[in-house]
Amino acid sequence: MDFQGKIKLVTRQLCKIACLMISFWTYQEGYDGLLFGGGLCFDSAKNEEKILQNFLAPLADIIHTHIIPMFRKIGVTREEYLLLKAVVFFERKIKKKAMM
Numbered sequence: 001m002d003f004q005g006k007i008k009l010v011t012r013q014l015c016k017i018a019c020l021m022i023s024f025w026t027y028q029e030g031y032d033g034l035l036f037g038g039g040l041c042f043d044s045a046k047n048e049e050k051i052l053q054n055f056l057a058p059l060a061d062i063i064h065t066h067i068i069p070m071f072r073k074i075g076v077t078r079e080e081y082l083l084l085k086a087v088v089f090f091e092r093k094i095k096k097k098a099m100m
Contacts, residue, residue, distance in 0.1 A: 023067040
């Protein structure tokens with residue numbers, strides 16, 4: 001893959017990977033808010049920054065409502081998470097025409 005292709009791959013998948021990482025770290029530590037890398041965390045109950053609240057509170061709600069319960073239900077391990085992360089990173093969108 002050429003350099004331009006690598007840049008496209010990373011930029012197109014970055015949001016999905018970041019959300020997956022935040023979800024797994026939060027699940028793994030059993031945190032009520034969101035855990036980010038480097039020890040940063042967000043707890044909507046303790047946050048007073050309106051800009052952060054507007055952006056991160058809905059993300060926390062989705063992660064705690066839909067993703068973490070599924071991680072708990074199937075008991076996701078670190079190894080399974082890493083495999084899922086690799087699959088998501090290299091996932092390609094299938095065009096609808098190709099499916100018909």
